[in-house]
Amino acid sequence: MQSPCVARCGLNEDDYCMGCYRHIDEIVGWGSASEDQKAQIWTKLEQRKADMIDGENSAILSRAKWLEAEARIADADNSST
Numbered sequence: 001m002q003s004p005c006v007a008r009c010g011l012n013e014d015d016y017c018m019g020c021y022r023h024i025d026e027i028v029g030w031g032s033a034s035e036d037q038k039a040q041i042w043t044k045l046e047q048r049k050a051d052m053i054d055g056e057n058s059a060i061l062s063r064a065k066w067l068e069a070e071a072r073i074a075d076a077d078n079s080s081t
Helices: 024-032 035-051 063-079
Strands: none
Touching (some): 024 063
């Protein structure tokens, strides 16, 4: 399934990208997500966009944020096995 990324990454204060409206955890975990998980994410995006339409793409997706999300996802994966 195609990624919703529009190459305009910028996180708001709640760690949602103001380009594609995914949470940082959804962005980082996209490559390992199942097709069902990806479909679930896609279904949430239109409502998120409507909810955040007045937001600004003023922050950047930093390497530190990416690494934090990777660690969170790895910890969740390890605790479920």
